[in-house]
Amino acid sequence: MDVFWLQLFAGLSIASILLLIALGLTFTFGQMGVINMAHGELIMAGAYTSYVLQKEVFGAGRAGTSFLIAIPVAFLTAGTIGVILERLIIRHLYGRPLDTLLVTWGISLMMQQGARDLFGAPNVQLSAPGWLQGSLTVGDLSFAWSRIFIMGLVIAAVLGVGFFLTRLPQGRRMRAVMQNRQLAACSGIPTARVDMLTFFIGAGLAGIAGVAIGLIGPIGPNLGTYYIVDAFLVVIVGGLGQMRGAVIAALFIGVMNAFVEYGTTTSVAKVIVFATIIVFLQFRPQGLVVLRSRALT
Amino acid sequence: MKLRSRRSRGAVALVLGLALFTAACGDDDEAATDDTKVEAKSEAGGDTIKVGVLHSLSGTMAISEKSVRDSELLAIKEINAAGGVLGKQLEPVIEDGASDWPTFAEKAQKLISEDKVATVFGGWTSASRKAMLPVFEKNNALLWYPVQYEGLESSPNIFYTGATTNQQIVPALEYLKEQGKKKLFLLGSDYVFPRTANKVIKAYAAANGMEVAGEEYTPLGHTEYGTIVTKLKSAKPDVVFNTLNGDSNVAFFKQLKAAGLDATSMPTVSVSIAEDETRGIGPENLAGHLVAWNYYQLTGGADNEKFVAAFKKKYGDDRVTDDPIEAGYVAVHLWAMAAEKAGSTDVAKVKAAAKGLTFDAPEGLVTVNGENQHISKTARIGEILPDGLIKEVWASSGPIEPDPYLKSYDWAKGLS
Numbered sequence: 001m002d003v004f005w006l007q008l009f010a011g012l013s014i015a016s017i018l019l020l021i022a023l024g025l026t027f028t029f030g031q032m033g034v035i036n037m038a039h040g041e042l043i044m045a046g047a048y049t050s051y052v053l054q055k056e057v058f059g060a061g062r063a064g065t066s067f068l069i070a071i072p073v074a075f076l077t078a079g080t081i082g083v084i085l086e087r088l089i090i091r092h093l094y095g096r097p098l099d100t101l102l103v104t105w106g107i108s109l110m111m112q113q114g115a116r117d118l119f120g121a122p123n124v125q126l127s128a129p130g131w132l133q134g135s136l137t138v139g140d141l142s143f144a145w146s147r148i149f150i151m152g153l154v155i156a157a158v159l160g161v162g163f164f165l166t167r168l169p170q171g172r173r174m175r176a177v178m179q180n181r182q183l184a185a186c187s188g189i190p191t192a193r194v195d196m197l198t199f200f201i202g203a204g205l206a207g208i209a210g211v212a213i214g215l216i217g218p219i220g221p222n223l224g225t226y227y228i229v230d231a232f233l234v235v236i237v238g239g240l241g242q243m244r245g246a247v248i249a250a251l252f253i254g255v256m257n258a259f260v261e262y263g264t265t266t267s268v269a270k271v272i273v274f275a276t277i278i279v280f281l282q283f284r285p286q287g288l289v290v291l292r293s294r295a296l297t
Numbered sequence: 298m299k300l301r302s303r304r305s306r307g308a309v310a311l312v313l314g315l316a317l318f319t320a321a322c323g324d325d326d327e328a329a330t331d332d333t334k335v336e337a338k339s340e341a342g343g344d345t346i347k348v349g350v351l352h353s354l355s356g357t358m359a360i361s362e363k364s365v366r367d368s369e370l371l372a373i374k375e376i377n378a379a380g381g382v383l384g385k386q387l388e389p390v391i392e393d394g395a396s397d398w399p400t401f402a403e404k405a406q407k408l409i410s411e412d413k414v415a416t417v418f419g420g421w422t423s424a425s426r427k428a429m430l431p432v433f434e435k436n437n438a439l440l441w442y443p444v445q446y447e448g449l450e451s452s453p454n455i456f457y458t459g460a461t462t463n464q465q466i467v468p469a470l471e472y473l474k475e476q477g478k479k480k481l482f483l484l485g486s487d488y489v490f491p492r493t494a495n496k497v498i499k500a501y502a503a504a505n506g507m508e509v510a511g512e513e514y515t516p517l518g519h520t521e522y523g524t525i526v527t528k529l530k531s532a533k534p535d536v537v538f539n540t541l542n543g544d545s546n547v548a549f550f551k552q553l554k555a556a557g558l559d560a561t562s563m564p565t566v567s568v569s570i571a572e573d574e575t576r577g578i579g580p581e582n583l584a585g586h587l588v589a590w591n592y593y594q595l596t597g598g599a600d601n602e603k604f605v606a607a608f609k610k611k612y613g614d615d616r617v618t619d620d621p622i623e624a625g626y627v628a629v630h631l632w633a634m635a636a637e638k639a640g641s642t643d644v645a646k647v648k649a650a651a652k653g654l655t656f657d658a659p660e661g662l663v664t665v666n667g668e669n670q671h672i673s674k675t676a677r678i679g680e681i682l683p684d685g686l687i688k689e690v691w692a693s694s695g696p697i698e699p700d701p702y703l704k705s706y707d708w709a710k711g712l713s
Contacts, residue, residue, distance in 0.1 A: 003531055010523030017521070113355075121359040123547055123577025128555075135557040144555035147523070216555065217520040218547035218577065222357055226520050226544070261524040266515040267487060269524075 005141055007258045013147040015254025016154040017216075020209040021227045022234035022246050023157055027202030028082075029232070030241030031178040032195065034090055035101040039231060040224025041111035042203045045081055046074035046210020047219045048115060051124050064129035067211070071153075074207035082203020083196055091195070108224060115221040123220035132215060146215040153212055157205065161243060164201075174198055178241055237277055239287030248288050253277075345388035346381070346642060348373065348632075349408035351419030351429075356396025357518075357543065362421045364573050365443055365625040366391065368618070369418045371611055372629035382633045383640065390414055398428040405432045405440070415642035416441060418628050421621070423447060423489050430455065439644050441628035444621045445568065445590070447493035448701040449712075451669040454644075456651065458628040458663075459621060460591050460674055461701040462497050468676030469538075469566055469589035470501045472691050478535035478564075480508045484525065484549075485540035487514035494540050494568070496712060497703070504708030510534045515541070520548040526556045529563060537565040546570055550582040560585025566678075571619035572687060580685035590620040591674040592660035593687040601659035617686070618659075627658045631665060631672070662696060671699030 021043060028036045050070035058066035085107060093100045132149055135142040165171040176184040177194045185191050213227070234253065238245030253273060261269035281287075350369050352362035373387045381387060390412045392404040401420065408414045409432070416439040420426045423446050433440045433454040440455045448462040473481070481502060485491025495512060502509050510532040513525055522545075529537065541549055546569070553563065566587045572594050575583055594605055594617050604626065608618050631654060636642050639650035652667030663672045673696035679687035703709035 003527060006527045006530065007524065010527060013523055014521055116355075116359070121363060122573070123360070123544065125576050125579045127579065127581065128551075133555070135555060137557070142557040144552070144557070146551075146555045216548065216551050218544040220360070220544060220547075220577065222518070222544065226518050258524055262527060265513060266519060266525070270516070 002140055003262065007262050008255070009141075009143050009147070011255030011258030012151060012251075013144075013254070014257055015250045015252075016147075016151040017209075017213065018230055018234050018254055019247060019250035020150065020154045020157065020212055021206070022231045022238075022250060023154075023161065023243070024202040024205030024209065025231045025235050026238070026241055026243055026246050027198050027205070030235050030239075030246075031174070032198055032202075033095070033097050033100075033240075034093070035097050035104065036090075036202075037101060037105040037228065038085065038108040038111060038224075039104075039203075039206055040226075040228035041108045041115075042078045042082060042206035042224075043210040043213065043227055044111070044115060044219075044221070044224040045078045046207030047126075047214040047223055048119060048124075048210075049074040049077045049207065050211045050214050051119075051126050051219055054126060055124075060127045063127045064131060067129045067132070070211045071208055074211045075204040076207075078207025078210065079200040079204030082199045082206075085203075086196055086199040090199070091192075094195075108228075112221045112224070119221070121221065123218045126214050126219055128215050144216075150212045150215070153208070157208060158243065158247060161201075161205070165243070170194075170197060233277065237280065237287055239289040242287065242289040245287055245289030345386045346383070346636075347388045347390050347412055347414045348629075349405075349412065349414040349417035349419065350389045350391045351394055351401065351404055351408060351417055352421065353396040353425075354391075354393040358394075358396040358421055358425075360543070360577075361573065361621065362394075364616075364619075364622050365421065367612055367616075368608060368622040368626040369443075369629050371608055372626045372633075374611070375607070376629070376633045382636050383642070387633070392419075394419065394425060398422075398424045401425040402428040402432050405429045405438075406436070409433075409436045409438045415439075415636070416632050416644075416647070418443065418625060418632075420444070426450075426455070437644055439632075439647065441632055443624035443628050445624075447490045448497075448703065449493065451671070451701050453648075453670070455670065456628065456631070456665070457669075457671045457699070457701075458624040458631065460676070461671055461699050462494065463700040463703055463706070464591060464674045464676055464697045465568060465589050466494055466497055467501065467703075467706070468693050468697065469568070469678060470498060470505075470507075472589075472678045473536055473566065474505055474507065479506070480510045480533070480535040482510050482529060482532055482534035482537045483512040483540070484537055485514050486517050486519075486542045486545055488517060488542075490542070491540035495538075497709065498538060500708050500712055515545060517543060517545070519545050522549045522552040523556075525549070526553055526558070529553075529558070530556075535564075537563060539565045539567040540569060541567070542569045546574065547578045550578050550586075554582045560587075570681075571621065572617040572685065573619045573622065575681060575685035575687075580681065580683055583681045583685075584683045586681050587690070588679050588681065588687060589676070590679065590687075591677055592620045592623040593677065593679050593689060594618045595686055595688060596660060596677070598659070598661060600657050600661075604659040620660075623659050627656065627660075627663060627672070630658075631656055631663075635665075664696065666699050669699055669701055671701060673698050 025039050028034050053070045054066040132146045135144045173189050173194050177191050234246050234249045238249035257273050260272050352366045353359050373389050377386045394401040418441045420442050421444050426442055430452050443458050445460040445465050483495045568589050605618050635647045635651035639646040651665045654665045656663050661675050665672050675696050676693040677689050678691040680690050682688055
């Protein structure tokens with residue numbers, strides 16, 4: 001029974017990480033149709049932001065302050081990088097997903113090499129704040145605080161994004177543009193500005209993911225490459241542009257992965273999860289949640 | 298339509314161009330090492346011996362291999378300062394293997410046939426060595442390989458200055474047995490070194506009354522160890538034998554510690570974490586855990602003090618030395634001594650001269666074994682300190698003769 005709870009926790013933890021890295025991608029890929037291969041590098045930018053803040057601004061002694069401030073700062077940093085990319089390059093490629101794939105892949109290589117030149121090839125060290133070290137003990141079971149924190153962070157992010165999309169005028173405009181670009185433009189919505197904002201939020205969320213992932217994984221130039229495939233997986237299974245779908249997909253993949261991996265091995269679990277997804281997509285190629293729209297695209 | 302497609306092609310070309318540009322910029326840290334080259338040329342007045350230095354300076358392996366290149370260049374500089382080899386200055390020809398195994402083979406061929414180097418120092422992963430091996434054998438050229446590896450190999454065209462299994466893994470197992478650790482858990486990255494190493498470990502365990510409580514492999518670059526940690530908790534091993542490589546180590550140790558397991562409750566022995574790697578993982582996650590190598594920066598002796606001081610002087614105080622860095626340094630010195638003794642850089646003559654050669658290396662006295670072209674090395678178990686350096690806690694009674702095929706061990710029959 002102990003193992004059941006530990007694995008359920010591990011699965012939820014994997015799910016929260018998957019969701020966090022995929023959340024930004026539901027905007028850029030899901031809503032705008034940009035196959036953003038540089039999404040992983042925006043996560044990396046967030047992780048390095050957290051590192052720079054701790055090393056250069058606050059020092060390891062104030063790891064807690066530095067970490068909390070890193071979350072909004074990483075959002076802004078990655079978001080700004082995202083907007084720069086959108087304005088300079090991606091804007092010219094809307095409607096041509098395959099071109100965006102090639103171009104953003106090139107951008108991701110550039111960003112990796114840039115990080116290597118700026119911060120050096122080895123991984124950098126980030127001290128976790130004291131209150132995130134160690135674990136919560138319940139009976140014989142222990143649950144890592146860092147993982148609990150990531151779960152909390154992702155819940156906050158999902159609620160925040162949900163509030164933004166449904167309650168705020170900017171969010172509603174974003175949904176309008178996604179559902180029917182021409183009609184939105186006709187109604188006087190500045191679609192180019194909305195695109196920029198969408199990209200800003202998508203990239204910014206990747207930055208937040210980077211800060212969180214730095215707690216439990218390596219921070220180095222290759223960081224992005226470890227997470228990019230999983231992020232796409234969640235978005236595709238969830239249904240393009242559907243946050244609700246992404247949440248369910250992340251939970252499904254995470255928990256399934258944890259339990260299958262416990263019964264088999266890491267590699268076999270990956271194979272089984274992938275095979276399940278392939279079968280699933282045969283029956284539901286649009287993903288879990290489908291947007292019903294009258295648009296002809 | 299036409300306009301659109303032209304524009305898209307333009308964008309792709311732009312990005313590719315920019316990517317090339319960044320790649321070119323990436324090389325500018327080579328400038329620091331180029332001074333060795335210029336020095337060599339100017340002092341020798343054009344009459345130099347070229348030697349190849351072939352490591353990954355870009356891609357995933359650059360993390361580790363750049364430091365080995367640095368120590369090899371340091372050794373070349375020292376040899377040149379002392380008058381060179383056979384009265385000639387050494388001129389390093391540096392190539393980038395780019396963490397890509399076919400590139401290693403291609404660059405090795407280029408160094409041999411175009412640059413006509415006397416020897417090559419290079420490689421890190423077993424895959425890169427296996428890719429280069431046929432090139433060196435076909436051209437009857439010479440490679441010095443500076444990293445511990447899984448053994449079961451002995452090419453007449455390669456000298457191995459890192460440890461083979463009986464100088465690293467077997468002594469580590471002997472140490473664990475001595476400490477009364479009976480229940481092992483094997484965790485490794487999924488490629489040739491961990492799988493071969495674990496075969497050896499299982500054979501040893503079976504013959505020595507030790508139990509293997511679990512064996513897990515994760516893909517290279519894997520970053521999610523929650524389930525493995527649960528498996529460790531249920532298996533309750535005495536010690537985890539860790540052959541994970543690269544970034545996975547960072548994720549594993551961070552998550553192990555976060556789950557409330559430290560060096561006391563879940564001790565580990567690692568064979569791929571040295572001083573150069575501890576910082577990226579975070580020493581606070583590693584303190585107290587064990588590693589098995591043949592050399593640490595803190596290893597005693599005047600030769601090592603000199604080496605560490607020279608390395609820090611050339612590359613900066615924040616740099617550390619570790620086992621593969623030292624093995625690269627030793628390789629260059631051994632080759633230079635052999636060539637000097639042979640009176641020639643001819644491969645056959647150098648090989649003959651290298652037989653039985655001894656050198657006071659930073660790790661202590663090493664002797665070249667003429668038969669399998671490995672070197673004798675002292676095995677050392679170390680404990681990681683809170684500052685990321687490693688303190689020796691156990692050492693073999695003297696240098697151990699290399700035995701890549703484990704012929705002298707009864708329990709290892711049938712492994713090779």
